[in-house]
Amino acid sequence: MTYRSLSPVLLALLLVACTSTKQPRHAMNQLRQKITKTLDQQEGTFAVAFKDLNTGEELFINEHEPFHAASTMKTPVLIEAYKQAAEGAFSLSDSILVKNEFKSIVDGSLFSIGAEDDSEAELYTRIGEKRPFSELLYKMIIHSSNLATNIVIEQLDARKVTQTMRELGAKDIQVLRGVEDGKAYEKGLNNTTTAYDLMVLFQQMAEGKTVSPEASQEMINILLDQQHKDVIPARLPKDVKVAHKTGWITGVRHDSGIVLLPDGRRYVLVLLSKNIKDDKAVTAMLAQVSELIYQNKTKKD
Numbered sequence: 001m002t003y004r005s006l007s008p009v010l011l012a013l014l015l016v017a018c019t020s021t022k023q024p025r026h027a028m029n030q031l032r033q034k035i036t037k038t039l040d041q042q043e044g045t046f047a048v049a050f051k052d053l054n055t056g057e058e059l060f061i062n063e064h065e066p067f068h069a070a071s072t073m074k075t076p077v078l079i080e081a082y083k084q085a086a087e088g089a090f091s092l093s094d095s096i097l098v099k100n101e102f103k104s105i106v107d108g109s110l111f112s113i114g115a116e117d118d119s120e121a122e123l124y125t126r127i128g129e130k131r132p133f134s135e136l137l138y139k140m141i142i143h144s145s146n147l148a149t150n151i152v153i154e155q156l157d158a159r160k161v162t163q164t165m166r167e168l169g170a171k172d173i174q175v176l177r178g179v180e181d182g183k184a185y186e187k188g189l190n191n192t193t194t195a196y197d198l199m200v201l202f203q204q205m206a207e208g209k210t211v212s213p214e215a216s217q218e219m220i221n222i223l224l225d226q227q228h229k230d231v232i233p234a235r236l237p238k239d240v241k242v243a244h245k246t247g248w249i250t251g252v253r254h255d256s257g258i259v260l261l262p263d264g265r266r267y268v269l270v271l272l273s274k275n276i277k278d279d280k281a282v283t284a285m286l287a288q289v290s291e292l293i294y295q296n297k298t299k300k301d
Contacts, residue, residue: 028059031296043276044275045065046062048195051199052267052297054265067272071245074149074247092132092134096155104183105189153175154178170198173197174193202257220243240261256271
């Protein structure tokens with residue numbers, strides 16, 4: 001069959017279909033070029049994973065490159081906590097002892113976390129007391145409390161966290177331990193992630209597939225209260241909501257989560273970096289990448 005054998009109406013419909021397919025692809029290619037140009041402004045290694053949950057459009061840059069997870073590993077820990085609670089291992093309303101003594105995965109030797117090195121200090125005043133499990137999870141996410149993280153992960157078992165990530169389709173995330181385990185860090189025994197795996201987790205959560213629709217929404221509600229907002233939400237309008245988890249250590253700056261637009265559309269965005277030299281400049285640059293993606297999804301044709 002040739003174009004000449006088609007009726008004018010069918011030919012017009014075919015041309016419209018071809019054009020409508022090419023336009024989104026062209027727009028995503030242009031967006032990729034803008035993002036790449038922006039990332040090239042700073043020294044470091046960067047990864048981007050984007051997925052529009054309404055259209056299925058995706059954009060990937062170094063999506064399978066491994067990165068030190070930093071505090072982005074707290075999202076898998078949150079998911080595992082809700083999973084074990086749903087299985088009856090404990091209740092999120094149960095109280096748990098606040099302590100500051102943990103075992104290194106290297107040799108079982110004890111270590112503690114300094115409040116001055118943590119982004120949340122109030123929990124240190126509660127050492128020796130019991131606090132609800134749900135409170136520790138909340139502090140772990142919105143303030144990125146390292147102390148809360150270690151207390152929680154000790155209860156859950158890091159190996160179970162990783163196994164659950166595999167079940168959810170995240171094939172490369174490794175959760176080996178809590179945070180500030182100096183001996184493990186020196187031996188390279190670190191929690192790692194990829195942009196693609198974090199995208200998978202947040203997509204599953206947005207679609208109500210992590211544990212249950214109810215648990216997924218509860219986790220999203222916690223992530224919406226995130227207090228560290230200097231990357232994905234930084235340059236977005238105030239009416240755009242972001243359910244996200246950040247992560248940073250020396251040379252590393254991450255953000256990852258679900259962006260919820262006022263009209264009900266949603267997309268997942270993961271921005272990872274390593275080997276960076278200027279944290280402030282990279283933070284601002286990643287915020288610019290987030291803005292570019294937002295502009296692409298909201299621009300008028």
